[in-house]
Amino acid sequence: MLSRLVCAGCDLARPADELLSFSCPSRGQDGADHVLRVQLEPEAIVAGWPKTALAASDNAFVRYRQLSHTWHLAISRGITDAEYISIAEELAAKLAEVDGKPLATTPLAHSEQLAVRIKNETVNISGSHKARHLIGTALHLEVADRLGADTRDTTLAIASCGNAALAAAVVAKAAGRKLRVFIPPNASAAVVERLTSLGAEQVICERRESDPPGDPCYHRFVEAVAAGALPFSCQGGDNALALIGGQTLGWELIDQCLNDVPSDVFVQVGGGALASSLMQAFSMAKDAGILSALPRFHAVQTHNAHPLVRAWRRMSELAEPAQSARSHRSDFMWPWEEEPISIAGGILDDETYDWLSIVTGLEKSEGSALTVTEAQLQSANTLALASTGIQVCTTGTAGFAGLQAMRTSGSLAPNVSPLVLFTGAVR
Secondary structure, three states: OOEEEEEOOOOOEOOOOOOOOOOOOOOOOOOOOOOEEEEEOHHHHHHHOOOOOHHHOOOHHHHOHHHOHHHHHHHHOOOOHHHHHHHHHHHHHHHHHHHOOOOOOOOEEEEOOOOEEEEEHHHOHHHEOHHHHHHHHHHHHHHHHHOOOOOOOOOEEEEOOOHHHHHHHHHHHHHOOOEEEEEOOOOOHHHHHHHHHOOOEEEEOOOOOOOOOOOHHHHHHHHHHHOOOEEOOOOOOOOOHHHHHHHHHHHHHHHHOOOOOOOEEEEEOOOOHHHHHHHHHHHHHHHOOOOOOOOEEEEEEEOOEOHHHHHHHHHOOOOOHHHHHHHOHHHOOOOOOOOOOOOOHHHOOOOOOOHHHHHHHHHHHOOEEEEEOHHHHHHHHHHHHHHHOOOEOOHHHHHHHHHHHHHHHOOOOOOOOEEEEEOEEOO
């Protein structure tokens, strides 16, 4: 196969014909950062890159199917390309029934007033980019079941208090699968109501004195997976399949700006799946010659909880940071010591689970990692709402807050062509 899943921490490649590869079997057994990544051979990217106009297929999971590990697995096991397209389109049709809108290319537009290009994911299924990660997982499960995996009656599990939980509930209902969502006591009433209407089982997770450091919802999720549930999460370490779906955002964005690549891309970071998927897609496109150069990536976190930025700063103190980070995860990445609070609640993960791909991407693109204050988060969101009319939440404009912070500090050249992602709708 021209695609495979390989562990970033130990270089172990999963068997090419393995139907369900969620995580590295060595995860948690030593200090290495065991996260599976998709490795596509450059010739597979060149061969699979769409040769037609972007509008030829509005379904990213059809348009970029040949850039997907799931497609390569399906073809290698005897599923035809036409059959794969049928599976993807059937899932898309069910998503439209549940969510009330089609799975479609999300717009990229330039805002003259904000002097930035905006990739608008608020119009995606369930109102955020999270749907991409979970549609990718659901599509993989459908393919795996056609090949004999028999996962239909197994409960899916996710830990989330917002966009990821809502996306998971929509996708699980469309796919006809049972879902258990681990949520905090302060989950919003609107989220709880929507989860209930979609038939998702909800488990409220209080912080326990006996718990190790970190998010109690995540701890209960890990326990559920150990007991037999399937990880339907957006954390790459627990569910490598989520990154396959997330990469459609990268492929789509590259497609949209292929002739005018942005100089800088600002990405908000919580658990890390968005930035990891995006950077991996851009890096693979560069290595395959689809792109001549990478934009500078900038990872943005709130000042109130910034485990990735803390790790990035520690790495800058070392002569060979990449190898140290790969082998000794806990020296760089560990849960935030206090319970994090912010108006950008969607990026308040206690740790950045898929962090190594991000810092690798930052280093390769000569980018940066920075924090923004609550005032900067609010100011950026207010400006975005007033200037664009896009009903985007404060988490969704956190990357734009990072851009504004760099502009204010003078650390961004005046002649750059930046791009931000508006990732979640106001609830």
